[in-house]
Amino acid sequence: MTVIKEGPLIRLMGTVRERWSTKVLLIPTHLANERLKTVLLHFSEQLKEKFWEFFDDDLTPKRSIILIVNGVDYVAFGGLDARIAPETEITILSALHGGKS
Numbered sequence: 104m105t106v107i108k109e110g111p112l113i114r115l116m117g118t119v120r121e122r123w124s125t126k127v128l129l130i131p132t133h134l135a136n137e138r139l140k141t142v143l144l145h146f147s148e149q150l151k152e153k154f155w156e157f158f159d160d161d162l163t164p165k166r167s168i169i170l171i172v173n174g175v176d177y178v179a180f181g182g183l184d185a186r187i188a189p190e191t192e193i194t195i196l197s198a199l200h201g202g203k204s
Contacts, residue, residue: 110135111187113146116196119157119168123150130187139172140183142193157195167198 113128120126134142143162147154157168162183164170171194172180172187187193 110189111142111191111193113142113193113195116194117199118197119195122153122156130191130193132189134187135189135191136186138183139177139181139185139187139193142187143183157197164195169196169198170194171196 110132111130111134113130115123115126115128128146130142131145134145140162143158147158147162157165159165164177170177172185173191177183177185177193
């Protein structure tokens, strides 16, 4: 199955997916080419307290969260100052995740 998308997106996995009740967040096209911290701030305003369960006040992910940009850790990608291009894919997942036992 092919997923057709416009603009950057955020894939959610594990506890984050369950808590935010969605698999994917589409990043508004006006935020393409903005910095990662601007994109995260946008979703903090949308998700309110649900967002802050997984991120610290400075927008860095909490210790239990892995933030990946285009397949690499966000720090290696440029940190919160990295530019998010239209083809960017961000993944947010909990460090503890897996199938049901």
